[in-house]
Amino acid sequence: MSAPDPDAILYESPIHERGRRLGSELAATFALADHRFFRALASWEPLHPILNGAIGDPEATMDGLVGLGEGCPDGGMLLSFGAHAFAVAGAVARFASETVRDTFLPQLASGGMIGAFAATEAEAGSDVMAMKMRYAETRRGYVLTGAKTWISNATQADLFVVFATKDPRLHSRGISAFLVERSTPGLAVEAIPVPGHSGSSLGTVTFSDVHVGPESLLGRVNAGAQVFRHSIIQERILLSAFLTGSVRRALMRSIAHASNRQQFGAPISGNQYVSGRIVDIYRRYAATRLLLQHTIGRLHLGIATEADASLVKLECSEAAVASNLDAFRIDGAKGLESAGREGLIDVLSSITYSGTSDLQKVIIAASLGLQS
Ligand SMILES: Cc1cc2nc3c(=O)[nH]c(=O)nc-3n(C[C@H](O)[C@H](O)[C@H](O)COP(=O)(O)OP(=O)(O)OC[C@H]3O[C@@H](n4cnc5c(N)ncnc54)[C@H](O)[C@@H]3O)c2cc1C
Structure with a gap:
């Protein structure tokens, strides 16, 4: 077989082609972005820098992701991967303490754990900094109360990056970010059934007096924005x-x-x-x-x-x-x-x-x- 001509108008690089084939195989194999799907995708080497919170060679990154997007017709699955890898792994790599990062990032990077990024609320969508979900400091860390909705990966996720305010009147200056494990008492998830998005689990996540330790804080207090x-x-x-x-x-x-x-x-x-x-x-x-x-x-x-x-x-x-x-x-x-x-x-x-x-x-x- 002759090599593709790089001057051809529809040229695709080898990494684009591999991404396209992988995207197509994944869509044919999995019905939902679950742990098996995340593990399969995480084993593809060009994604390793992103899954560890870094951007590798820009050309290879772009070609691999464009190829996946071409090959996989299930946009919900890709969105799920994006929330997990681009938003959650990125936040953990950059803002978690060293101990927390070393505990969770390898599991996120391997697909052993699935992450969800929970910012939107019923009354805070485009104006997300107007969120009402509250956090308060306790002697042992923080307590979180409120609900997030339209969250990708909600029903599959093991780990949530969640945003809450000390006082809604402070708007973006009162918001802190936390990393919360799904198993934490008081955290409940309910699926949102929608047409389409069959490969992605969308849901509402409710936090009823969820207590977390000080190590759950991502970045500084009130620097969640x-x-x-x-x-x-x-x-x-x-x-x-x-x-x-x-x-x-x-x-x-x-x-x-x-x-x-x-x-x-x-x-x-x-x-x-x-x-x-x-x-x-x-x-x-x-x-x-x-x-x-x-x-x-x-x-x-x-x-x-x-x-x-x-x-x-x-x-x-x-x-x-x-x-x-x-x-x-x-x-x-x-x-x-x-x-x-x-x-x-x-x-x-x-x-x-x-x-x-x-x-x-x-x-x-x-x-x-x-x-x-
Ligand atoms: C498939 C899917 C997956 C999602 N996954 C996540 C997730 O993982 N995590 C998460 O936190 N959220 C998630 N969301 C929520 C998403 O971020 C919000 O739906 C989005 O920010 C819009 O908010 P809204 O739906 O409340 O619309 P609204 O903010 O109510 O907007 C309604 C309309 O008003 C317009 N509008 C509002 N304000 C202005 C303005 N100032 N100027 C001009 N137009 C304006 C909007 O453009 C829109 O047309 C997801 C949503 C979808 C559909």
């Missing part, structure tokens, strides 16, 4: 790579379908309305890949800002939605079958999770000096 910011920057940037993979998946299947499907005695690809749509998917793929390359490079150097993360998340999620809708149109009636198989709802929810597209614009506008 810093932990949130660190994790969310990393999560938004790296989840975006999965979404660019989804754009490429829409591209490849649209090219194949439009070249094979005959109407009016010729392949529908000869129709400029159809080929124009495919060019639109291609330009979104090419543009988001370049933006990702730039942004993952900045993440690797430790200089990625909130606005960098918001821009790439905005572009990649909107590109994934638009491209999958284009592919749906090109499929004709078969789009009804492919919408389920290709996880159209999972793609749609990418403009909501990890911050809505509107919220990303709010962050970018603020970085441009535009006050709301």
Whole structure:
């Protein structure tokens, strides 16, 4: 077999190809992002730096994640992995005490433990710093009371990064971050059944007088906003790579379908309305890949800002939605079958999770000096 031509317009690097194959195998093997799924993914060597809280070679990181995103049509599973690896492992690596990090990070990195990142509340979504979940200091540490909702991995997780406030009137200045084991008395989980997202377990997590020791604190007291910011920057940037993979998946299947499907005695690809749509998917793929390359490079150097993360998340999620809708149109009636198989709802929810597209614009506008 001849090696792929790096100058070809649809060239995929060897690491992208391996990621694509692995993503496809995982989606065929597992129905849910459970411990077996996490172990299988964690054994892939290009993911080891991320699972240990670091960003390895930026090009390899991007190619591996884009490949996984292309190969795995289950966006819920990938989102679950993202919350676990990009947000939770990232926060533990950076903010936990040495003892806590050495206890939990190897288990998170191997997939032996699953992490969930619990920030959103019923009344605090986009305005997450308006959270009501409380923490109070006790003689032996802290006590947590409140509830988090729409939490990815909720029913499978062993470990929760959870945010709580000392006093809601302090807004972001009163928030601390804690690492809480699932087995801690007072912690209860309830699944949220939704259409789509079959590979991901979404749920509400309730904390009824949950007592934790001082070692559970991540970072400093009342510096939880810093932990949130660190994790969310990393999560938004790296989840975006999965979404660019989804754009490429829409591209490849649209090219194949439009070249094979005959109407009016010729392949529908000869129709400029159809080929124009495919060019639109291609330009979104090419543009988001370049933006990702730039942004993952900045993440690797430790200089990625909130606005960098918001821009790439905005572009990649909107590109994934638009491209999958284009592919749906090109499929004709078969789009009804492919919408389920290709996880159209999972793609749609990418403009909501990890911050809505509107919220990303709010962050970018603020970085441009535009006050709301
Ligand atoms: C599949 C999925 C997985 C998720 N996983 C997690 C998780 O693991 N952990 C976690 O903590 N959360 C998670 N979430 C929650 C997610 O972060 C929130 O849904 C998101 O932040 C939006 O909050 P909301 O749903 O309360 O919408 P709202 O904040 O109520 O927003 C409703 C609408 O108002 C718009 N809006 C709100 N404020 C503004 C503003 N200032 N300017 C312009 N428009 C505005 C929004 O863009 C949106 O269109 C998940 C959500 C989904 C869908």
